[in-house]
Amino acid sequence: MxxxxxxxxxxxxxxxxxxxxxxxxxxxxxxxxxxxxxxxxxxxxxxxxxxxxxxxxxxxxxxxxxxxxxxxxxxxxxxxxxxxxxxxxxxxxxxxxxxxxxxxxxxxxxxxxxxxxxxxxxxxxxxxxxxxxxxxxxxxxxMGLFTEKEREEYETEIRKLAARMGFSSKHADLMLMKGEEEDYFEFVENYGAEGTEELTDEELIAEMEKRFLSMPEDEKFDFLLENGPEFYELVGLYLSDLSERGEFDKIQTLYRKLTEKYDDFLYLYVYMGGVYLEKDPSLAKSYFEKALETLDRTDELSDSTREVLRAQFLNLIKKLK
Incomplete structure (x- = not known):
C-alpha cells in the first residue's frame, strides 16, 4: 500500500x-x-x-x-x-x-x-x-513533442550527420527509431547472434559486421548484390578484407556486378579508390573521378557535405596526377 x-x-x-x-x-x-x-x-x-x-x-x-x-x-x-x-x-x-x-x-x-x-x-x-x-x-x-516542422528539421539534421559519418540510410533510420531496426536485428539473428535486443546501436553495427565477415563467400556476394547501397559500410568492409588477402580478382568481380545492378553507387567508387590507392594510383584516380561525377546525382547528401566531399575528391585526384 x-x-x-x-x-x-x-x-x-x-x-x-x-x-x-x-x-x-x-x-x-x-x-x-x-x-x-x-x-x-x-x-x-x-x-x-x-x-x-x-x-x-x-x-x-x-x-x-x-x-x-x-x-x-x-x-x-x-x-x-x-x-x-x-x-x-x-x-x-x-x-x-x-x-x-x-x-x-x-x-x-x-x-x-x-x-x-x-x-x-x-x-x-x-x-x-x-x-x-x-x-x-x-x-x-x-516522445512526439516536436511539431511537424520541427520533426522534419530534426530528421534532416540526423540524416546529414549520418552522411557525414559515412553511415547508410538504414543506420540513419535506426538513429531515428523509425521502425527499421528490424533490418539490423534480422540480419544479425539470421547468422546466429543471440541477445541482440540488449545491444546499443554501435554494438549492433559491430555485431553485424562480425557476422557478415563470418558468412561464406558466396553468401557475402549475394547479400551485397541484394543490399549493397543500403548496407554500403559492409561493401567497404568486404572490399578492404579482400584487399588485405590480395584477392583483387574478386574485388573486380564484385565491382562489376554491383555497377551492373546499381547506378551512381557513390561509396562503391570511393571504396574502390581507397583499395587501389597504393597498388595502382592511376586506377584509384579513375574511381575517385567516377565518385566526383556521381556526387551531384546523390540526393541524400546535404549541400555542405557534398562540397566537403567534392573538395576531398578533387584533392585526391590532384595528388594522383
Missing part, C-alpha cells in the same frame, strides 16, 4: 521520493542492469525520459545533455532527501512525476537506481553525436 502523503508533495517540498520505494529483496539485488528488461520497467523509464524531454521542450530549450546527467545523478545520490533539497526545476519535475507513478506502482530502491542508470546510459550512447543537446532533441523527437 502506498504511504499517505499528507499535504500534496508539490506544496512545501516536505515529501521524499524514497518514501515511495519498497525494500530490496535478495532477488532484486541480483539484477545488474535493466538492459533486456525495458518492457518490464517501461513505465519508470518512460516517466523519467518524458519528464526530461517535456521540461526541455516546454520549459527550457537552453539546457544541455550534461544538465540532464547532473540532475539524474543528483536525484540518484540524494533521493532520500526532501524535495525542498533539490534546487533545479528539472530535478523537481522528474521527482514529482516519479512519485505520482510510484504511489500506485512502487519499485524497490535498487530498481529505482537501475532505472536512473539506464537513462544515463541512453544519454551517454548519444554523446558521440555533434550536439550538446543530442539526447534532449532525440527524446523530444521520439
Amino acid at each position: 502506498s504511504p499517505d502523503t499528507g499535504n500534496k508533495f508539490t506544496e512545501g517540498g516536505d515529501d521524499s521520493l524514497s518514501r515511495y520505494l519498497k525494500p530490496d529483496s535478495p532477488e532484486i539485488k541480483e539484477i545488474k542492469s535493466l538492459q533486456g528488461k525495458e518492457y518490464e520497467y517501461s513505465d519508470y523509464l518512460g516517466t523519467i525520459e518524458y519528464s526530461i524531454a517535456r521540461y526541455f521542450y516546454e520549459n527550457d530549450r537552453g539546457i544541455k545533455d550534461k544538465d540532464a546527467v547532473a540532475a539524474l545523478n543528483n536525484i540518484k545520490n540524494n533521493y532520500d532527501k526532501k524535495i525542498s533539497f533539490f534546487e533545479q526545476d528539472l530535478e523537481i519535475e522528474i521527482i514529482e512525476n516519479l512519485i505520482e507513478l510510484l504511489e500506485d506502482e512502487p519499485i524497490s530502491h535498487h530498481e529505482f537506481k537501475l532505472a536512473i542508470d539506464y537513462v544515463l546510459e541512453v544519454i551517454d550512447n548519444r554523446s558521440w553525436m555533434e550536439d550538446d543537446q543530442a539526447y534532449l532533441k532525440w527524446a523530444a523527437y521520439v
Whole structure:
C-alpha cells in the first residue's frame, strides 16, 4: 500500500521520493542492469525520459545533455532527501512525476537506481553525436513533442550527420527509431547472434559486421548484390578484407556486378579508390573521378557535405596526377 502523503508533495517540498520505494529483496539485488528488461520497467523509464524531454521542450530549450546527467545523478545520490533539497526545476519535475507513478506502482530502491542508470546510459550512447543537446532533441523527437516542422528539421539534421559519418540510410533510420531496426536485428539473428535486443546501436553495427565477415563467400556476394547501397559500410568492409588477402580478382568481380545492378553507387567508387590507392594510383584516380561525377546525382547528401566531399575528391585526384 502506498504511504499517505499528507499535504500534496508539490506544496512545501516536505515529501521524499524514497518514501515511495519498497525494500530490496535478495532477488532484486541480483539484477545488474535493466538492459533486456525495458518492457518490464517501461513505465519508470518512460516517466523519467518524458519528464526530461517535456521540461526541455516546454520549459527550457537552453539546457544541455550534461544538465540532464547532473540532475539524474543528483536525484540518484540524494533521493532520500526532501524535495525542498533539490534546487533545479528539472530535478523537481522528474521527482514529482516519479512519485505520482510510484504511489500506485512502487519499485524497490535498487530498481529505482537501475532505472536512473539506464537513462544515463541512453544519454551517454548519444554523446558521440555533434550536439550538446543530442539526447534532449532525440527524446523530444521520439516522445512526439516536436511539431511537424520541427520533426522534419530534426530528421534532416540526423540524416546529414549520418552522411557525414559515412553511415547508410538504414543506420540513419535506426538513429531515428523509425521502425527499421528490424533490418539490423534480422540480419544479425539470421547468422546466429543471440541477445541482440540488449545491444546499443554501435554494438549492433559491430555485431553485424562480425557476422557478415563470418558468412561464406558466396553468401557475402549475394547479400551485397541484394543490399549493397543500403548496407554500403559492409561493401567497404568486404572490399578492404579482400584487399588485405590480395584477392583483387574478386574485388573486380564484385565491382562489376554491383555497377551492373546499381547506378551512381557513390561509396562503391570511393571504396574502390581507397583499395587501389597504393597498388595502382592511376586506377584509384579513375574511381575517385567516377565518385566526383556521381556526387551531384546523390540526393541524400546535404549541400555542405557534398562540397566537403567534392573538395576531398578533387584533392585526391590532384595528388594522383
